[in-house]
Amino acid sequence: MSPLARWSSCVPSVTLYPRNQNLIHRLPIPSKRAISACTTSGQSNASHSPEMKPPFKWVTVWAPTPQPTEEADMPSYPFRGVAFHNTTIRQTLRVTASGDFIRIRLSNLFGSETLHISRAVIAVARPHNSVAPGGSPSILQETAQQVLFDGEQPTSVPGGSYVVSDSLKFPIKAGQVLSITIFLQKGHHSQQITSHPGSRTDSWLCHGDQSMISELSGPDLQSSTHWYFLSGVEMCLGTAHHGTLVLLGDSITDGRCSTDNANNRWPDLLFDRMQQHPFAQNISIINQAVGGGRVLRDGKGPSLLSRLDRDAIAQPSRRYILVFHGVNDIGTADSDPACCQEVTKALKKAYSQIVSRCHAHGLHVLGATIGPMGGNEPYGTCELRERARQDVNDWIRTSGVFDAVVDFDYVLRSTQDNSRLKEEYDSGDHLHPNVAAFKAMAAAFPLDIFEQFDLAETSG
The missing domain is CATH 3.40.50.1110 (SGNH hydrolase)
Structure with missing residues (x-):
């Protein structure tokens, strides 16, 4: 047998x-350019990158399914109209591998207009009110890093597409909760929003740029069990994966x-x-x-x-x-x-x-x-x-x-x-x-x- x-x-x-x-x-084995992308993490971190031996590969370690947002799943007042105008959105997720270098994907797959992201920040989520870090509006501020796209912020995502960020040196363990915060200064001039309505996880909305703040606050702070515009987190890993x-x-x-x-x-x-x-x-x-x-x-x-x-x-x-x-x-x-x-x-x-x-x-x-x-x-x-x-x-x-x-x-x-x-x-x-x-x-x-x-x- x-x-x-x-x-x-x-x-x-x-x-x-x-x-x-x-x-x-x-x-195929990753190209030298791909390996280089894994071993550097943008201008701010390149000098601190450890020596790595190829081959390395980008691995998806978290991803929801992008979906068109139905009327019942649209953001509620005061985040409607021009959707998410002057709004910070903080969202949490659990990564499924351990690594030192990550990058994120933002999606405007079902959007009809360009999505303008003024700022994106990643950090380790912090428990809120003694609750587990999943769905928390709080971050460990000392872990917060700005996410760059082609070496700069802000970035734009044309309708029907997505963008991949530059890589960042950001050590994180499998099962750890990552917080991704995005700020939309001008909002999204479309009611066609890309999201995942079944997040089973609280995301948090508030006005103003609070992307680097440890705990979101404000009279209009509200939660929503949806993921907006996030389409994946990738990690640079070796052949042991x-x-x-x-x-x-x-x-x-x-x-x-x-x-x-x-x-x-x-x-x-x-x-x-x-x-x-x-x-x-x-x-x-x-x-x-x-x-x-x-x-x-x-x-x-x-x-x-x-x-x-x-x-x-x-x-x-x-x-x-x-x-x-x-x-x-x-x-x-x-x-x-x-x-x-x-x-x-x-x-x-x-x-x-x-x-x-x-x-x-x-x-x-x-x-x-x-x-x-x-x-x-x-x-x-x-x-x-x-x-x-x-x-x-x-x-x-x-x-x-x-x-x-x-x-x-x-x-x-x-x-x-x-x-x-x-x-x-x-x-x-x-x-x-x-x-x-x-x-x-x-x-x-x-x-x-x-x-x-x-x-x-x-x-x-």
Whole structure:
């Protein structure tokens, strides 16, 4: 028995399929210019850069999915009109790798007008009112550094694009909370704002330039559970880093029914486990989920088929892709036999296309079965939709299209009724798992799979 088959037989909720070695392409070694960019951090830090031995690579260590901002998610008064006029926005995030050099990405992907950033500052977040640093309006002021773009501030981001900052020497540990503060003196003269509405983390807004202030204040200070204009944090790492795991999903992966500012979505809990694993601790993880998103058609944000290149394949040092997506396609299908058969067939084709596109870039692709939705209004009220879900899940498990399968349906479903969530895992709407379920999902994820992929590459 091969090592891959033997390993797979020991894990009932996971199937690992042999990989066509002809589809594996090794990523190019960074150019001298790229290495130089990693080992310097702008004019202010270049003289303090330690000696580094190549090769180095830029690695995405945090990224939300950029989305168009719907009316309900727009900033509230007094930050409307000219959006964020004379406004400081402080936002926090948790990085998933340790390193000394970082850079940030700011996005105006869905904007129609140029976004003018007057100042950007990074710092380590400080706990606020004895609360954990996630979602805090406070920073450790001694860690604050201004972020430069091509050696200067301010910077402009044309509509439909994003910018990458210069690198900064900024030592930070995996799991540490980073604060990014931006100041928009002129505001954004557009109601088409790029954001991520499902941050599950407080961001803070106030008037005036308070980007370097340790704690934001003012009579108009307010919080919002959205990330605005942030699209990623990258870190310059050496060959000991094994690559980035990109999670593609919907609201379940985006963390609906998790606790705000607690970082207890199932991807967060998976990251915590990975940090205790000798191989997986050197893999960063990014959550590219869209609440309400679908595989086949646009919904709340672009479809997975249309955003795959941008949100997964284009991520620096991406190596592993997990696809846990499809419940919204099935749940919104018309409740008649022809439509349910059509969406079942279309999802299978879409998954095959996703895997083929990722394989062309040498990526390992994991598929996750779709969780139960029985009893949910309106998704789980139609037996035809449940048959479609079961059919798609059987195909995910048995087709061999994915390099590995993580059976989240098996983890979450009731033993009395496979169409429903376990009672102790149900958030109450019979569709979204609760935090107890997130813990079970993270615990069921087989961390040895990454080392097995590595073994398959080196031995093949």
